Amino acid sequence: MNPLTSKIIHGWASLGPKFLPFADAATPEMPLSRLLRLSLFQVSVGMAMVLLIGTLNRVMIVELAVPASLVAIMLSLPLVFAPFRALIGFRSDTHRSFLGWRRVPFMWQGTLIQFGGLAIMPFALLVLAGEGEALDAPRWIGLAGAGLAFLMVGAGLHTVQTVGLALATDLAPPEAQPKIVGLMYVMLLVGMIVSAVVFGALLSDFTPGKLIQVIQASAVVTLVLNVIALWKQEARNPARTAFHLPQPSFRESWGSFIEGDQALRRLMALGLGTAAFSMQDVLLEPYGGQILGLTVSATTTLTASLALGGLIGFSYASRVLSRGVDPFRMASFGVGFGVPGFALVILAAPLHMPLLFGLGVLLIGFGGGLFSHGTLTATMNLAPRDQVGLALGAWGAVQATAAGVAMALGGVIRDVVTGWAGPKGTGALLGYASVYVIEIALLLAALLVMMPLLRRRGATAQVV
Amino acid sequence: MSENSKVWPTGLTVGEAEELHRYLISGTRTFGFIAACAHFLAYTLTPWLK
Numbered sequence: 001m002n003p004l005t006s007k008i009i010h011g012w013a014s015l016g017p018k019f020l021p022f023a024d025a026a027t028p029e030m031p032l033s034r035l036l037r038l039s040l041f042q043v044s045v046g047m048a049m050v051l052l053i054g055t056l057n058r059v060m061i062v063e064l065a066v067p068a069s070l071v072a073i074m075l076s077l078p079l080v081f082a083p084f085r086a087l088i089g090f091r092s093d094t095h096r097s098f099l100g101w102r103r104v105p106f107m108w109q110g111t112l113i114q115f116g117g118l119a120i121m122p123f124a125l126l127v128l129a130g131e132g133e134a135l136d137a138p139r140w141i142g143l144a145g146a147g148l149a150f151l152m153v154g155a156g157l158h159t160v161q162t163v164g165l166a167l168a169t170d171l172a173p174p175e176a177q178p179k180i181v182g183l184m185y186v187m188l189l190v191g192m193i194v195s196a197v198v199f200g201a202l203l204s205d206f207t208p209g210k211l212i213q214v215i216q217a218s219a220v221v222t223l224v225l226n227v228i229a230l231w232k233q234e235a236r237n238p239a240r241t242a243f244h245l246p247q248p249s250f251r252e253s254w255g256s257f258i259e260g261d262q263a264l265r266r267l268m269a270l271g272l273g274t275a276a277f278s279m280q281d282v283l284l285e286p287y288g289g290q291i292l293g294l295t296v297s298a299t300t301t302l303t304a305s306l307a308l309g310g311l312i313g314f315s316y317a318s319r320v321l322s323r324g325v326d327p328f329r330m331a332s333f334g335v336g337f338g339v340p341g342f343a344l345v346i347l348a349a350p351l352h353m354p355l356l357f358g359l360g361v362l363l364i365g366f367g368g369g370l371f372s373h374g375t376l377t378a379t380m381n382l383a384p385r386d387q388v389g390l391a392l393g394a395w396g397a398v399q400a401t402a403a404g405v406a407m408a409l410g411g412v413i414r415d416v417v418t419g420w421a422g423p424k425g426t427g428a429l430l431g432y433a434s435v436y437v438i439e440i441a442l443l444l445a446a447l448l449v450m451m452p453l454l455r456r457r458g459a460t461a462q463v464v
Numbered sequence: 465m466s467e468n469s470k471v472w473p474t475g476l477t478v479g480e481a482e483e484l485h486r487y488l489i490s491g492t493r494t495f496g497f498i499a500a501c502a503h504f505l506a507y508t509l510t511p512w513l514k
Binding site: 108 | 480498510
C-alpha cells in the first residue's frame with residue numbers, strides 16, 4: 001500500500017468517530033470542560049422556567065389581556081408532569097437498547113418535546129388572546145393549543161432535567177459530585193438570569209410578531225444547547241441494556257428504593273424544606289412594594305440579592321462538601337440560615353427598616369442554596385448504582401411538586417388572610433406575615449425530620 | 465447474516481440499525497405533528513390565501 005493511500009484510509013477511519021454522538025469510553029476522570037458542556041442543559045431548563053414563571057405570566061396578563069385565573073391554570077400545567085419524573089428516571093434506568101444507550105434517547109426525546117411546545121406556543125397564546133383573525137375562531141382552539149403547548153414544555157423540561165442529572169451522576173466519580181451539583185445549580189441560575197434579562201430587553205416594546213420571534217428563538221436555542229450538552233457524553237454499553245436482562249416493574253423497583261437507607265425520610269425532609277424555601281417566591285416583590293413602600297427598581301434588586309445569596313450558598317457548599325462533610329448537615333445549616341432570614345423579613349415591616357428586609361432576603365437565598373445543594377448531593381451520593389435515574393427522578397418529583405404547590409399556596413394564603421383581616425391597615429401585612437410564619441414552621445418541621453439522618457451519620461463516623 | 469455481524473457500510477449490527485431507524489421515524493413523526501399544530505394555529509391567527 002503506498003503511503004498516501006494508507007494515510008487516506010487512516011484519516012478516514014479516525015474521522016468517523018469524531019462525528020458520532022457517543023463517548024469513546026467511560027473515562028475515570030471527567031475534565032471540567034466536558035462537565036461545563038453537560039451542564040448546558042440546565043441553561044435551557046432555566047430559560048424555559050423563566051419563560052413560564054416570569055415572562056409569559058406578565059405578557060399574557062398585561063399585553064394579551066388574558067384573564068388572570070386562566071393564566072394561572074395554563075402556567076401550572078407543566079407541574080402536572082413533575083410527579084412523573086420518578087417514572088421517567090426508572091424507565092431510563094431500565095431502558096433496553098442494542099445501541100447501549102440509556103440516557104441519550106430520553107434526553108433527545110425530551111428536548112424534541114420541549115422544542116415542539118415552544119414552537120407552537122406563541123401562535124397558541126395569540127389565538128387564545130383573540131389577536132388577528134382569531135377573534136372569530138372557536139374558543140376551544142386557543143385553549144387546546146395553549147394547553148398542549150404548556151404540557152409539552154413541561155413534559156420536555158422534566159424529562160431533560162431528570163435524565164440529564166442522572167447522566168451527570170453516572171459520569172462523575174463520587175468525590176466530584178458536590179462540584180457537579182454546584183455547577184448544575186449555578187448554570188440553572190445563570191440560565192434564568194440571562195434569559196430574564198434578554199427576554200425583558202427583547203419584549204420591551206411588545207408586538208405579536210416579536211412574541212413569536214422570541215419564543216420560537218428560545219425553542220431553537222433549547223435544541224442547540226441540549227444537543228451540544230449531550231454530544232459524546234454517554235459511552236455505549238450494550239451489555240448494560242441487553243434485552244435478556246430481567247426487567248423489574250416500577251412497583252418493585254420503587255419498593256426496593258424506598259426501603260433503602262431512609263429514602264422516605266430524606267424525601268420528606270426535601271419536600272418540607274423546598275416548600276418552605278419557595279412559598280415566598282412570588283410574594284417578596286409585592287411585599288417590598290406594598291408594605292415597605294419600595295420602588296420597582298428597589299424590589300427588582302431584591303430578586304438579584306436572592307439570586308446572589310443562592311450563588312454564594314452554592315459555591316460555599318461545593319467547597320465544603322468536596323472535603324467530605326455530610327451533605328445533610330449542610331442542608332440543616334441551610335435551614336438554620338432560613339429561619340432568621342424569614343424572621344428578619346417579618347420584622348422589617350413593624351421596624352420600618354428596608355435594609356433588614358434586604359439582609360433577610362440574602363439569608364433566605366443563602367440558606368436555600370445550602371439546602372438545595374446538600375439534598376441533591378446526598379441524593380447523588382446515596383443513589384444505588386442501578387437506580388440512579390429513579391433516585392434523581394424521585395428527588396426531582398418531590399422538589400418540583402413541593403416548589404410549585406408551595407408557590408401557588410403562598411399566593412392563596414396571602415389573599416385569604418388579607419381578605420379575612422381586611423385590606424386596610426395591618427390586614428395586608430398580616431397576609432404576608434402569615435405566609436412567612438408558615439415558612440418558618442415548615443423549616444422547623446424539615447429540621448425535625450432531618451435530625452435522625454444527622455445523628456445516625458455522626459454515630460457511624462464515631463464507630464469508624 | 466447472523467444477528468451480531470456488522471453490516472456494510474455502517475458497521476452497525478442489524479439490531480442497532482433498526483433501533484436507529486426507529487429513532488429516526490419517531491423523530492420525524494414528532495416533528496410532523498409539531499409542524500401540523502403550528503400551521504393550524506398560525507392559519508387560525510392569520511389565514512393565508514384568503
